[in-house]
Amino acid sequence: MSTISKIPFAGTGEQEAELKAVIDAKKDQVGCLMPILQEAQKIYGYLPIEVQKKIAEGTGFPLEKVYGISTFYSQFSLNPKGKYKISVCLGTACYVKGSGDIFDKFSQALSIKSGECTPDGKFSLEACRCIGACGLAPVLTVNDDVYGRLTLDDVPKIIAKYPE
């Protein structure tokens, strides 16, 4: 997965103002960088290099440190997500119940790999670690919707549920 997104950055002035407010509110606290990055990802949906630069400038931390943290944690994404974010749980409980095959079927059906987004920006696919709904294994989420006790037949049905 590329760490510099090929999709051009399209941040708005509003987002920038929001980010600035977050930086100003937190930058004097000890250990503020992680919370700021978390907020920034909420505002932009991901952490492109442009946003990382703004954070580095705003906080006074070197960009290499901001970049180092952004790439260390799996929750931070340097690529934009699709309108519908599909996360297939590949935690152990789901894996032993066949979530690996479900993941492969989505990958096939959408022609994208883990961490990628369809060219129209509609779906992105990622493998996630245990979301804690092991009772429903195998399980996946599309944005905030949870689908559990999945079989391979459910894959096209779930994709079809999100027409626009």
Next chain:
Amino acid sequence: MYRSDVLVCAGTGCTSSGSVKLLEKLKEEIAKLGLKDEVRVIETGCFGLCAQGPIIKIYPEGSLYTRVTENDIAEIVSEHLYKGRPVTRLLYKEAEEVNEVKPVNETNFYKKQHRVALRNCGLINPEDIEEYIASDGYQALAKVLTEMTPEGVIDTMLASGLRGRGGAGFPTGQKWKLARTIVPDADQKYVCCNADEGDPGAFMDRSVLEGDPHVVLEAMAIAGYAIGATQGYIYVRAEYPIAIKRLEIAIGQARELGLLGKNIFDTGFDFDIELRLGSGAFVCGEETALMTSIEGNRGEPHPRPPFPAEKGLWGKPSILNNVETYANVPRIILNGAEWFASMGTEKSKGTKVFALGGKINNTGLVEVPMGTTLREIVEEIGGGIPKGKKFKAAQTGGPSGGCIPAEHLDVKIDYDNLIAIGSMMGSGGLIVMDEDNCMVDIAKFFLEFTVDESCGKCTPCRVGTKRLLEMLEKITKGKGKLEDLDKMEKLCYYIKANSLCGLGQTAPNPVLSTLRYFKDEYLAHVVDKKCPAGVCKDLLQITIVPEKCKGCTACARVCPVGAISGEVKKAHVIDQTKCIKCGACIEKCKFGAIIKG
């Protein structure tokens, strides 16, 4: 006074299966029948029986309704709550006996359980501090602050024999004692809570945080008093939104009542807690890495000593305990060390919560005394393996643990016994596997995880796990040689001996334990080029049995790569060079004519 209490599980498991909608519908139906002043609806934490969610429990009868749907709510309200007749078709099957309700605590799932850490989960409303207080909440803190010295608290913890529930099993009292005494003139100390729960397949800590958040706050304040700290941090996974929300509510309520903050109980003791969100890094379960992450850096571990008790968060003496460890503390203070030490085995006291998952009927959360056998957990509490399949292995300890075969099912579970059989307690994930799971594939699955999660700081872990994974991939592709098995084993011991932190030191365990107990499966992959469980795709062949094939063409139509050919009403064949082994044809065939092996 309400005559009935309706408890609805609002933990992640049941929320995912729709309990939030049930709540709204319940309130609506209750209002419709004018029962609003008689019946109260309460959102609680996890009942443990996640496989049967969404779950509703009605008191005073104690009726447990399982897999409730929105359409059932009107019936439950009008029949049970209005007319007083339980809706037997929805009662938990085992609890239902000819129109009589068998007490839930006598069912197989619950009767061997003993809830200490989970005592309030599924019982109180986690968003209401009054309910926690009514259940003896904050009494332990009051007792500690008004009747005990810090040394007395530490002595009680030592005497109880409580060991860290995060995995390694370090005695909690000893950790606290070190932090109290090692730097006598420290101007600041910290109490940290590991709520990052990185084991993929474990959800004990999340359930405690969701079902009983105050118990963690109270225990941290007690720890603060014991070691001499005034500030606590909870490092919680960002993927746990419900837990985070309830912790925020709990901290707010505790501050409002003066149970956190300045001068608690007028004793001059100050203690406050802040939340820090983990952003997904397994290595942050290691204490030095977690503290580095709270400081806002890449969560890389550093060598110990110095231990955090001496030089931890921001260079100050600090302790880190896991959520479940804390959940035991107030009970130990109130009931006494002896009470706690009376449960469990010689060296492992108390109870342990397990997240039971995988190929098991009663997926969910169970808490049992230490010393309970795996067989009791799998066969009795867990209700055995679905579809009559055969038990193959139980995996404990997540990516740091190992697979336990059927021959060790009668081992009494405690820290030392599990290590002796090549696994470890870990944080409490317990994944059951059946004959359809390939153990080489499972080892590969865990190695993929550790390769991904290795922070990269030390070479044995960064490079070693990668090489190990490559060898496993070779084997699952049928390209492995016999000498690879020996090489793999050697590399495992090298990684264990030379890695900087717990992640690398334990990463080879899934490989070592499967090599030890399931060597025959490795040999089948290497020598016979076969995957006995039929999982490793490169070793599979999907074929059509000509005698059974009716020539309906369903398989040919579903095949994504056009590998199946044949005329209508004549036996079809699969072109092995084109087949990608997706198995779509097997699912489609109505005649069982397509087999893999």
